[in-house]
Amino acid sequence: MEDVKPWGPPWREDRRSGRFQRRGLAHPGVAVVAGFIQVMGGDDVAWRPMTPALYAMLLAGPVALVFRKRAPVTVLVIAAAASIAFGTNAAPRWTFAVAPAIALFNLARMGRPRAAAVVAGLAFAAYFGACWGLGDTITLPAVGRPGWREGVLLAIAIAMIIFLGGAAKVRSEHLADMMKVRAERARAKEEQELRQASEERLRMARELHDVLGHHLSLINVQAGVGLHLMEKQPEQAREALTAIKSASAEALREVRTVLDVMRAKDEPAPRRPALGLSRLEELTADAGLPITTEVTGAERPLPPEVDRAAYRIVQEALTNVRKHAGAGATASICVDYLPTALHLAIRNDGPAAETDASAGEGTGIAGMRERAQILGGSVEAGPVDGGFLVSVLLPTPDDGSPA
Known part of the structure; x- marks a missing residue:
């Protein structure tokens, strides 16, 4: 029943x-x-x-x-x-x-x-x-x-009662369907919020990894240089210590920015720090190794997601160079603006190894691939001509609208 x-x-x-x-x-x-x-x-x-x-x-x-x-x-x-x-x-x-x-x-x-x-x-x-x-x-x-009049009225009354009962049945089913739809929408909204929260935590973890990994690697290199030159070339050692101070201050600033975004729960959708290829010169200047940069194609504004991902991928690639290429390594960065995509080529002349590829999401080359795949792009990395090459392709609209 x-x-x-x-x-x-x-x-x-x-x-x-x-x-x-x-x-x-x-x-x-x-x-x-x-x-x-x-x-x-x-x-x-x-x-x-x-x-x-x-x-x-x-x-x-x-x-x-x-x-x-x-x-x-x-x-x-x-x-x-x-x-x-x-x-x-x-x-x-x-x-x-x-x-x-x-x-x-x-x-x-x-x-x-x-x-x-x-x-x-x-x-x-x-x-x-x-x-x-x-x-x-x-x-x-x-x-x-x-009499027959009473019979007709009674028959009409019976038909009306049955009709009203059926209409009430339809109405109750309609209300039940509406409640079911509302419950499903509420459940879907809750699942979406949980998924967004999970993605946000993953994004923040990746941001912290990128910030700390890059700057700590730079600090480590400069500290080694400073220790090596402390007695024989104190002026160059001073420059290394100054670079360490600058890198640590920048790391703290970016970490504070990320943490401030994480704390802003009651504000609109959190936005990442304004990072992009416009800061590429600053990134290479702080890298702690000789880097040449080349830009080809018609340079144009990029969608924020693509611009940010490109910056982080270059940053991670340079971090890997410092970790694995050894002292005296040099690197080159080629940024090619294609009609519907952005191509990046980060190359170094040292024997870099894909040490971090299996370290998990958000680290090393695996993290680069994940960033690119989220945007529908790809990352190819491997030894080439005595060095190591990271080739990145990121699809992007040519009008610079958000991806």
Whole structure:
């Protein structure tokens, strides 16, 4: 049997879903009202003095309404039979048919309009058959027998009740579908927020890795130079220490920027520090090794995502050069603006190894590949002519709109 939510405000729904529904019963309020109407109206329409048997006929239907959710067909049969029994002793009025009408509506509302129509049709035939076929047996006064007008009105009323019950069924299903859609949307939104939070944490971790990895590598190289030159060439050692101070200050500044973004939970969507190829000269100047830079093609504004990814990839490639190429290594950077893409080539003349390729997401060459793949690009890296080459292709619209 299908469970249909009762109509009414939500603060009443909680009470309705209490002990009555736990026992499979309907709220008794409807039954009480129906019983009151039928009993009060019975005195006005009865052709004979009211007896306990007649009162029982009037109350049988309302009492059965309490079980209308558990056995809707049986309740309709009982209510209709009791009203027919009383109707043979009364004038045709609506007051003794309240319980059957409610039971009929309930059955149609529960998605069983055919069963409702069959039971109502049989009850209709039984009532008119009893009033006319058994009129002499039950001593029904002739004036109390319903005519064809009453029959037409009763048939219309039955059809309307079944129709309204079916409409209520459709409405409840529509509301249930709406609630389901809302729940699915809320669940999808929650999943999206969780996914975005996870992606944001990964992005921040990658940012911290890039910032700290680059600057700590530079500090390490300059510290080694300073120690080596401390006694023989103090001026160059001083320059190395100055470079260490500058690199550490820059690292702290960028870390603070990333942390400030992470703390800004109540602000609009966080944005990365303004990094891009416009800062390439600054990046190469702080790299701690000789670097040549070449730009070809029609230089143009890049989408922020592509510009930032290109900067980080170059930064990571230079960090790898410092880590693995050894002292005295040199590097070259070629930036080629293609019509629909950006090509980067970072090459060094030292024996760089792909040591970090398996270190996990966000590190080494694996991190470069991940950045490029997110934007639909690719990264190729490997030994070439006694050195090491990192070749990057990043698709980009030629109008500089965000990717």
